[in-house]
Structure formats: structure tokens, C-alpha cells
Amino acid sequence: MSYRRFRRPLLASTVLAALALAACNQPSAPSQATRPTRSDGDILASIQAAGDKEKSVIDVHPLRDPGVASLQDAAQADVRGGQLDAAAAKLDQALKLSPNSPDLLQDRAELAIRLKDYPSAEQLAHKSWEIGPRLGPLCARNWQTIVELRQRAGDDAAAATAAKWVKQCHVEGIPRY
Numbered sequence: 531m532s533y534r535r536f537r538r539p540l541l542a543s544t545v546l547a548a549l550a551l552a553a554c555n556q557p558s559a560p561s562q563a564t565r566p567t568r569s570d571g572d573i574l575a576s577i578q579a580a581g582d583k584e585k586s587v588i589d590v591h592p593l594r595d596p597g598v599a600s601l602q603d604a605a606q607a608d609v610r611g612g613q614l615d616a617a618a619a620k621l622d623q624a625l626k627l628s629p630n631s632p633d634l635l636q637d638r639a640e641l642a643i644r645l646k647d648y649p650s651a652e653q654l655a656h657k658s659w660e661i662g663p664r665l666g667p668l669c670a671r672n673w674q675t676i677v678e679l680r681q682r683a684g685d686d687a688a689a690a691t692a693a694k695w696v697k698q699c700h701v702e703g704i705p706r707y
Contacts, residue, residue: 570643573678577640580674580696581667598624602637614644632662636671643675652679669699 594602601624608617621638628634639654655675662668673696680689 567682568678570646573643573682574640576678577643577671577674581671584667584670584699595628598628598631598634601627602634605637605641609641609644614641617641618645630661632658632668632672635661636668636675639675640671643679648679648682652676655679665699665701667699670696673699 601620605617605620605624608614608620618638618641621634621641624634625631625638635654635658639651639658642648642651642654652675655672659669659672662672673692676692677689677696680686680692
């Protein structure tokens with residue numbers, strides 16, 4: 531037997547082993563940084579908290595049409611019962627009766643978040659702010675909705691801008707002694 535007969539298979543197996551080892555040492559492709567997403571429940575809790583903690587001197591409560599109020603109340607009952615589509619139908623019906631109701635628009639925006647319709651939620655919150663009092667708890671809920679949805683979309687700069695607007699919803703009262 532000659533040494534040449536074994537040299538080629540030995541050389542080929544050595545090259546294959548070297549390539550396999552080199553492949554193991556290659557840097558892996560950079561993984562995309564995953565942004566932790568907050569649950570819709572957490573987002574809605576932040577929105578409600580923004581309205582609850584707003585203690586500005588101005589808190590506008592428009593007069594409610596009894597028909598619209600009953601639809602809003604029925605929609606809230608549907609949400610508590612987990613019937614989100616039925617709640618959306620009731621709020622949409624109420625919006626047909628009162629299309630320029632800022633509190634109704636904000637309620638529908640928050641329901642849109644539950645339904646995972648984030649673009650509509652942001653549009654509704656912004657429209658609510660445009661026609662609403664632009665101060666007080668409703669204003670804070672409007673802008674906190676926008677903050678949360680822009681953060682969810684990964685637009686940190688727009689979320690920071692919207693957060694500044696949340697602060698502008700507050701108006702200090704005159705201290706009375």
C-alpha cells in the first residue's frame with residue numbers, strides 16, 4: 531500500500547473538519563433587539579390613570595343625551611362581560627347620534643385598543659382632543675392614549691412629544707386660604 535492512496539481522503543476529511551470548526555466560530559447574525567410590548571390591559575390602565583391623576587382646576591363634563599348615555603352604559607356593561615364587538619356596535623351607534631362628543635370618542639378609542647385596532651384608536655383619541663376641552667382629565671386620557679400607541683409602535687420620539695402634551699392638560703388652580 532502506498533501513502534498516496536490515503537493522502538487524498540485524509541486531506542479532504544481534514545479540510546471538511548476545518549470548515550466545520552470555522553463555521554462554528556463565525557459570529558452569528560445580529561439579532562434584532564426585541565422591544566418588550568405591554569399588554570393592552572396595561573396600556574388601558576395607564577390611560578385611565580392619566581385621567582384619574584389629573585387634578586386640574588378645569589374638568590369639563592358635557593351634558594349627555596339620554597339616548598347616548600344609555601348606549602354608553604350598555605357598551606360599558608358589554609365590555610365588562612367580554613362582548614367587545616357588541617360594545618363597539620353600541621358606541622358606534624352612539625357616535626352616529628352624537629359625532630362630536632369628545633368623551634364618547636375617547637371611550638371608542640379605548641375600546642379600539644381592546645379590539646387591537648391601534649391606528650383607529652390613535653385617530654379617535656386625537657379627534658377627541660381636537661374637539662374636546664383640551665384641558666383636564668379627558669385631555670390627559672387623549673394624550674396618554676397617543677403616548678402609549680406611539681410607544682407600542684416603537685416611535686419613541688413621537689411618544690416623548692405626546693408625553694409633553696399630557697402635562698399641558700393640567701391647569702393649576704388659584705390657592706385660596
